[in-house]
Amino acid sequence: MPRFELTQKWKKERHVWRELPEGSRVVIYGRHSPGESQSIDSQAHAMRPWVEERGWLVAREFYDEGIEGSRDDRLAFQAMLAFLHQTPRPVEGIVTWNTSRFGRDQLDSQFYKADLRRRGYVILGKEDGIEQSPLAPVLESMLEWKAQQDLAVIGADTKRGLEYLALQGYWPGGPLPIGYVSEKELLGHRKNGAPRYGNRIRKDPAVADRIQRAWELRLAGASYRDIHDAVHLYDSSKYYSTFFQHSLFAGVLDYGGKRYPATWATGDRFCEPYITLEQFDAVRERARAWSQRRGPGLEQHPRNRVSCYLLSGLAVCGVCLKRGQEVSLAGWTDPRRPSFSSYRCGRKQRVRGSACTLRSVPCWLLEDTIFERVAGEIFTPEYIRAEVTRANAMLAARGGDRERQLRLLEAAEARARNALENLARFIATNGGNPVIEKHYRVADREWKLASAALQSARTERRQARPLKVTEADAREYAGNLVAHMHEGDVALRRRFLAAFIKRVVVYDDDGVIELTDTPALGALNAARRPENSGGRKSPSRWSKVSLIP
Numbered sequence: 001m002p003r004f005e006l007t008q009k010w011k012k013e014r015h016v017w018r019e020l021p022e023g024s025r026v027v028i029y030g031r032h033s034p035g036e037s038q039s040i041d042s043q044a045h046a047m048r049p050w051v052e053e054r055g056w057l058v059a060r061e062f063y064d065e066g067i068e069g070s071r072d073d074r075l076a077f078q079a080m081l082a083f084l085h086q087t088p089r090p091v092e093g094i095v096t097w098n099t100s101r102f103g104r105d106q107l108d109s110q111f112y113k114a115d116l117r118r119r120g121y122v123i124l125g126k127e128d129g130i131e132q133s134p135l136a137p138v139l140e141s142m143l144e145w146k147a148q149q150d151l152a153v154i155g156a157d158t159k160r161g162l163e164y165l166a167l168q169g170y171w172p173g174g175p176l177p178i179g180y181v182s183e184k185e186l187l188g189h190r191k192n193g194a195p196r197y198g199n200r201i202r203k204d205p206a207v208a209d210r211i212q213r214a215w216e217l218r219l220a221g222a223s224y225r226d227i228h229d230a231v232h233l234y235d236s237s238k239y240y241s242t243f244f245q246h247s248l249f250a251g252v253l254d255y256g257g258k259r260y261p262a263t264w265a266t267g268d269r270f271c272e273p274y275i276t277l278e279q280f281d282a283v284r285e286r287a288r289a290w291s292q293r294r295g296p297g298l299e300q301h302p303r304n305r306v307s308c309y310l311l312s313g314l315a316v317c318g319v320c321l322k323r324g325q326e327v328s329l330a331g332w333t334d335p336r337r338p339s340f341s342s343y344r345c346g347r348k349q350r351v352r353g354s355a356c357t358l359r360s361v362p363c364w365l366l367e368d369t370i371f372e373r374v375a376g377e378i379f380t381p382e383y384i385r386a387e388v389t390r391a392n393a394m395l396a397a398r399g400g401d402r403e404r405q406l407r408l409l410e411a412a413e414a415r416a417r418n419a420l421e422n423l424a425r426f427i428a429t430n431g432g433n434p435v436i437e438k439h440y441r442v443a444d445r446e447w448k449l450a451s452a453a454l455q456s457a458r459t460e461r462r463q464a465r466p467l468k469v470t471e472a473d474a475r476e477y478a479g480n481l482v483a484h485m486h487e488g489d490v491a492l493r494r495r496f497l498a499a500f501i502k503r504v505v506v507y508d509d510d511g512v513i514e515l516t517d518t519p520a521l522g523a524l525n526a527a528r529r530p531e532n533s534g535g536r537k538s539p540s541r542w543s544k545v546s547l548i549p
């Protein structure tokens with residue numbers, strides 16, 4: 001199907017299955033795992049506005065302070081399940097930071113999600129970007145497989161934790177700029193009793209005078225060289241361009257694309273400033289004007305901002321790779337023609353006189369070529385069949401575990417009942433005494449526990465039927481995914497591509513897409529090349545696909 005039609009089809013369907021309508025009632029679930037840098041508060045802080053923005057009503061919130069160990073430890077999660085198992089349904093949806101939080105591992109969360117979905121709930125992960133559909137488990141299983149080995153999810157959690165710290169006025173980490181020092185402050189305690197600290201920052205009295213002088217000189221128009229000679233903050237004058245870019249000197253923290261404190265515009269400050277924000281802006285404006293006269297400056301450097309280029313970190317220069325250097329392609333937009341952007345070898349761009357000969361590639365051309373290959377070669381019927389088989393096997397294995405568990409519980413209950421009956425017979429025949437009656441009470445209690453456990457396992461089995469995914473459904477869903485690759489949030493789409501693509505090696509006229517080692521992709525490759533089933537990854541090559549128009 002042509003791209004346009006696919007996109008239209010997807011747009012039409014999106015409002016049906018994508019999200020909960022405004023006014024839907026939801027519960028929020030949050031979990032803090034041991035070792036994570038953020039807290040329950042920071043999760044709640046990030047989730048509530050997200051929910052409110054979409055017009056959903058929060059019925060209840062459940063938060064688990066994570067403890068490693070058995071399911072029984074997750075009390076809030078169990079309480080949420082009890083709440084959600086009511087009839088009629090008390091809410092329409094469940095909102096969580098990331099649906100991989102739903103279980104301790106892939107199988108676990110797969111099971112809970114399938115079960116809740118079967119009961120008619122919509123489950124949304126703020127950071128997932130997975131749309132709701134009966135086929136969501138297929139994609140979820142792919143992405144969760146990735147989440148288990150990928151630190152990207154942990155990275156997002158860490159970032160959120162740090163943003164939360166920044167909001168509370170604490171330094172989010174990383175080296176402090178010269179002129180400031182930090183002081184540890186006790187924030188509270190972790191579940192295990194270990195203290196949690198935050199860092200407040202203040203002016204460093206040892207250099208404060210020189211910092212002040214440096215800014216005064218800069219505001220008066222002095223050159224970096226003159227400033228260096230006057231204050232000697234660093235070993236060399238070349239560090240001052242970075243120094244004068246730090247808004248912290250104006251008391252405003254620039255972090256993750258946001259400014260802190262949130263009320264900076266009304267004059268609130270993150271720390272004691274050396275200069276006013278107006279003065280800082282004046283210095284920055286002057287530097288910007290200078291760099292525009294001199295061609296692309298630091299502002300244009302792709303690594304100095306959050307990349308809006310889809311293939312950042314995924315595409316590498318083939319020319320440099322042949323020389324044994326892995327150099328990422330960097331996205332670049334011509335400031336004179338903002339609608340024209342391209343990918344170029346990062347080394348060629350940085351190092352003057354670099355021997356690299358790779359020509360630049362228009363962004364749209366490289367991206368579209370990759371989409372087409374991914375759509376045509378990865379989302380094949382074979383791949384989808386393999387993925388569906390895997391998803392179903394996972395669900396069936398979960399069912400098998402439950403059956404085994406049930407057999408064990410039945411045996412335990414029979415043993416306990418047998419022991420109790422023996423004691424009862426003995427007392428009936430021989431009469432009781434305090435010692436034997438004590439044994440009887442213990443045995444009676446054990447039998448009651450065993451039979452309660454068996455009862456709840458049986459109920460669980462009755463309620464959870466394994467979810468089956470048909471291939472026709474999967475194929476339709478895959479079609480939507482392909483359409484999805486063309487629009488939406490760049491970071492999300494990049495993550496999605498990264499689930500399949502390890503890297504793309506780009507040469508002038510062709511390139512190689514190296515796939516990740518997902519189980520289903522492995523199955524697909526084995527099917528395609530039976531003689532080469534031992535190989536782990538099989539690059540998918542596009543040959544003689546011209547990348548330059």
Ligand SMILES: [Zn+2]
Binds near residue numbers: 319345347
């Ligand atoms: Zn290169």
